[in-house]
Amino acid sequence: MKSIITEPMIPKPFRIHRKLKETHDTYTIELESTNGANGFPFSAGQFNMLYVFGVGEVPISISGDPSMPKMLKHTTRSVGIVTKAILKLRSGDVLGVRGPFGSHWPVNEAVGNDVVIVSGGIGLAPLRPVLYSFISQRDKYGKIILLYGARTPEDLLYKKELEQWRGRFDLEVKVIVDSASGNWRGNVGVVTTLIPRIQFDPLHTVSMICGPEVMMRYTLKELQNCGIKNENIFVSMERNMKCGICLCGHCQLGPKFVCKDGPVFCYDHIKELFGKREI
Amino acid sequence: MQTLEPYLAEHPFLKGLEPHQLKIIVGCATNVQFDVGQYILREGEEANNFYIINFGKVTLEIFTPDRGPITIQTIGEGDVLGWSWLIPPYQWHYDARAIEPTSAIALDAKCLRAKCEEDHDLGYEFLKRFTHVITQRLEATRLQLLDVYGVH
Numbered sequence: 001m002k003s004i005i006t007e008p009m010i011p012k013p014f015r016i017h018r019k020l021k022e023t024h025d026t027y028t029i030e031l032e033s034t035n036g037a038n039g040f041p042f043s044a045g046q047f048n049m050l051y052v053f054g055v056g057e058v059p060i061s062i063s064g065d066p067s068m069p070k071m072l073k074h075t076t077r078s079v080g081i082v083t084k085a086i087l088k089l090r091s092g093d094v095l096g097v098r099g100p101f102g103s104h105w106p107v108n109e110a111v112g113n114d115v116v117i118v119s120g121g122i123g124l125a126p127l128r129p130v131l132y133s134f135i136s137q138r139d140k141y142g143k144i145i146l147l148y149g150a151r152t153p154e155d156l157l158y159k160k161e162l163e164q165w166r167g168r169f170d171l172e173v174k175v176i177v178d179s180a181s182g183n184w185r186g187n188v189g190v191v192t193t194l195i196p197r198i199q200f201d202p203l204h205t206v207s208m209i210c211g212p213e214v215m216m217r218y219t220l221k222e223l224q225n226c227g228i229k230n231e232n233i234f235v236s237m238e239r240n241m242k243c244g245i246c247l248c249g250h251c252q253l254g255p256k257f258v259c260k261d262g263p264v265f266c267y268d269h270i271k272e273l274f275g276k277r278e279i
Numbered sequence: 280m281q282t283l284e285p286y287l288a289e290h291p292f293l294k295g296l297e298p299h300q301l302k303i304i305v306g307c308a309t310n311v312q313f314d315v316g317q318y319i320l321r322e323g324e325e326a327n328n329f330y331i332i333n334f335g336k337v338t339l340e341i342f343t344p345d346r347g348p349i350t351i352q353t354i355g356e357g358d359v360l361g362w363s364w365l366i367p368p369y370q371w372h373y374d375a376r377a378i379e380p381t382s383a384i385a386l387d388a389k390c391l392r393a394k395c396e397e398d399h400d401l402g403y404e405f406l407k408r409f410t411h412v413i414t415q416r417l418e419a420t421r422l423q424l425l426d427v428y429g430v431h
Contacts, residue, residue, distance in 0.1 A: 025430070079430050121428035151428040178423045180350045185378055188338065188350045190422045193415075197355065212427040218418070 008245050011051045011096025014072060016089055022075060022157045026122060027087050028063060031072040034094060039069035043104030044129035045236060045264040049244050050074060051096030052085040059241035059259070061126035062100060066133055072097065075125035075157065101244040103264045106234055107133045110206040114142040116198065116228070118219045120149045120191055120211025124157050126236050126263070127210050131165065138170055142205075145172040145198050149191030149215070152177050153184045172198065191215065195222040202227030208264075210236040217275050220267065233267040235274070254279050283308050283384060290331060292359050292408055300401045303394050307387040313337075313377035320361060320375040327369075328385045329361035335381025340374040348374065352419070362409045364388030 014031035021027055033040065042048075042062050051057040058080070064073030078087045089095065107130060115134065119127045127146075134144050146165065150156045156175065166173040174194045176187035187194065191211070207223050209216050216235050223233055239251035239258040246260035254273040256262065273279060284305045287293050293304065311330070313319055319330065319337060336355045340348040351373070354360060360383070363371050369388070395402030 077430075149428070151426065155428065176353075178426070178428065181346055181348065184350065186353075187336075187355075188353045190419045192422070193419055197357075214425060215422070215427050218422060 008098060008101075009243070011049070011057075011098050013094050014097045016091050016093050016095070017071065018091060019087075019089075022159075023155050025079075026075060026077040026155075026157065028073055028075040029086065029089075030064075031074070031095070031097065032070070040072045040097075040100070041069045042066060042072075042100035042129075044107055044133050045105040045126055046100035046102050047126070047241070047244075047263060048072070048074065048097050048099030048101065049241070050076075050082075050086060051098070052082055052089070053094075053096065055085040056082040057096075057098075057242075058082040058086075059101075059244065061236075061263070063125040063128045064132075066129050067136055075122065075128075077122050098244055101241075101259055103260075103262055105130045105208050105236075105264050106206060106266075111140045112142070112204070113232075114200040114205040115144045116147070116195075116200055116205055116207040116223070117145065118147045118191060118195070118207065118209045118211070118223075120215040120219075121151065121155070122157065123209075123211035123215075123236070124148055127208060128158065128161075130208060135165075135168075135171070143172065143200050144170070145200060146174070147191055147194045147198070148173070148175050149194075149211070150175070150177050151179070153180055153186070174198070190218070192218045192222045195219070195226060200226075203229075205232060207233045208236075209233065213238075213275070220274075230268040230271060231266060234264055235267050235270075236263045237265055237270070238263065252279075283310070287331075287384070291357065292331060292412075296404060297400075300398070300404065303398070303401065304386065304391070307390040307394070308384050309387075311383050311385045313381040313383070315377060315380060318374060318376050319381075319383075320371045320373070322371055322374050324371050325369060326361060326363040326371050327388050329359065329364050329388055330383040330385050332356055332358050332360060333382040333384065335377055335383070336379040337381055338376050338378050340376060342374060348376075351423075352416070353378070359409075359412050361388075362413060364392065365405065365409055 013034040017030040017032045047059045047061045049057050060074045063075040078084045165171050241259040242248045242250040244259045246257045251258040334356050338350045339352045342348050
């Protein structure tokens, strides 16, 4: 009998099918199973542990379409030893994958409601699967609004898809950058300033936020000012995930474990922990 | 002829003012339009107006000799543009330029400053409301300075 403890600790080999450059330091890698397995089912918001053999392992959110599990997609930024090593890999190279781990965005729970998605920087990556899910079942939701903040126009992820989403009549997409020069004709400022400019029914709105924690803190404040209830706000937290199965304790957030209880949390369940300096 | 009073009375920035205070403001207000690329304010010029944007998009810019104009913020429908008219020496601290066809209500700041000196209740109301706008901008600026999306 297979051990339920050890199996999730064994990386499965996946081959890099394609590497797409998103920005100067961020790539999306498309992975296929080396053993021809049919797919890799996951829910929007979950993450995998990606293992570069001989270098190390990192938790990276899945950024692909949950309805197309055959091709696993991860968007990663070159910031540490492992992510730098990932981005040095080429098509055909193999890396190890463990997962999917963690909780997911409340895609089904949001049915019948307006949805406000607020993302910052690379925080759009874990939210892209949500957008795919919403678009594929568009008639089940009220308004769908995406607010996306980035550092500069050059740092925007998924530029082509953003253009496509902006072109749809049934999606409201607002993009803002912290600073810009030259030909940028879009918004400049912080993503929180977009919130008062959108219209939604606060009593029937589900909001999903992903980005740097300080950005989420100010976003929460704005959403609460608009009247969205804490139980309808969901955030994706980032901590030092190692085992992915709630054994090692590296990702502990007070009494919660981000790898298992999260990374997606209902804000109401962690409001006492959110922004607490000691944790 | 329809006056600007009903619109200004309902605008979030002016909502809740006493009717006589609103009348003073309406007396100082005019409709203005700006074409794409047109400057609304220029750094160093006298701050003689402030604006309530009806629609359009305006960039707030700082000109740097080496990088040209740097956009520090964009504002749009419903936003208030300009507070330097309240604070001596009443000069603009940045440029503001329309990047979309923009319609706004311009308020004569010289006229309003004089009215605020005469009517301190009105002056206090303006200060409270502008302090709120300034606080929001300051908070946004601090977040921008944190460079939260950068690699740290």
